[in-house]
Amino acid sequence: MHEMGIMESTVELAERQARDAGAERIEVLRMRVGRLTGVVPEALEHAFEALRPGSMAEGAILEVEYVPGSFLCIGCGSEFEAEAMHASCPTCGEPGLGTKKGAEIQLLSLEVS
C-alpha cells in the first residue's frame, strides 16, 4: 500500500493529539497495523524517517505492533489467523474470508513532553 500517505496522516493525527494534550514534543508514536492492509514495515519506517524533520515527532521513536489477518473459513466456519493478505483454512483447506479485524491502521498512543 502507500505507506507515505498513511504515515503522513498518522503524524498529523499524532500532532493534533499532542497539541490537545498541551505537549510540545512527541517522544514515542505507537501504532497498530493489521496484516490485511498490506503495509510493508520497511516502507512505513522509511516514510516516518522522511516525515520526521520539522515535525513534533522529530526525535520520536516509532513502535509498530503488527497484528495478523483474521479470517473466517468459508468451508467449516472456523476462525483462524495468518500473517498474510489471504489464507487457506488450516483445518479444512478452504479459502478464508478476511474480516475487518486485522485490516486496521490505528494510532494507539503517544509519549509526549
Add this chain to the structure above:
Amino acid sequence: MCIECGCGRPGPTKINGKPTNRSYAPASADRKAKIVGATPGHAHKTVDVHQSIFAANDKKAAENRALFTSKGLLVLNVVSSPGSGKTTLVQKTIERLAGKAPMGVIVGDLETDNDARRLRTTGAPVVQITTGTLCHLDAEMVARAFGELPSDGLRILVIENVGNLVCPATFDLGEGLRVALLSVTEGEDKPLKYPPLFSFAQVVVITKQDLAGPCEFDRDAALASIRAVNPAAKVFEVSAKTGEGMDDWCAFLLEELDVRSEE
C-alpha cells in the same frame, strides 16, 4: 490528500464543476513548526489515542449510510481499475431497470465530466465529482454530491468510484453493496495481485464477456482467483454491450431492493 498514497495536494475537488470549500492540503503550518527543546524536568506523559486513521471517514460513511437507509435507497459503490467498463455497465443497468427501479448516479473522475454526460443520456440524474488529483472518492465528497442530486423517488444510487485498484478499497462511502469489476481483458489473476479491492467487495462482476474469446480468457482461473481472495462474493459474468448476463445482474439488484424494503 489521499491517506493511502499521499496524492491530491494541489487542485480542489469539484462537484458538478463547482469547487468545494474543502481543503485537502495537509496542515502545513504544523509541519514547519519549530521544535521547542524539551524543558528540563518536563516529564513525559502518555496520551491514549486508539483511533483509526480512517476514523473521520468511517464516521461520515456511517452518517451517509443512515441517510441512504432512511430514503429507502440501495447504494452501490462500484470499483475497478480504469477501463473495466464501469460506466457502460451502469448505463445499461439504468436502461434495463427503467420503470422498475429509478436510478441516480454519483460518478468520480480526476478530470472531465465525460462519464456524467454519457450517463445523463439515460435520463437519470447524475452528479459528477472531479477530484483534481485525488485518486479515490471518500465519504465526505459523496455526502456533498448527494446533496446536489435530486434523489426523491430514486430506489438505487450508484456511486461510480475513480478507476483505481488500490486506494478505494479502504474508503467506506456508506454504501450498501460494494461491487468490484474485473474485465476479461485484465488477466485472470488480477484479484490475487490486488486483494484488498476484491476482498472487501460483496459482489464481483466479470465484464466484457463479448471479448472473452479473442482474449482467450480462462474463466476457471478467474473464478478461482476471485474465490481465493473473497470466497463469499457473488459473481456475475456480463457483457453490458451484448446483454449477456445482464438479466441475472438486474434481477439481483431488484432482489436486493426487495430485501432492503422489508427490513
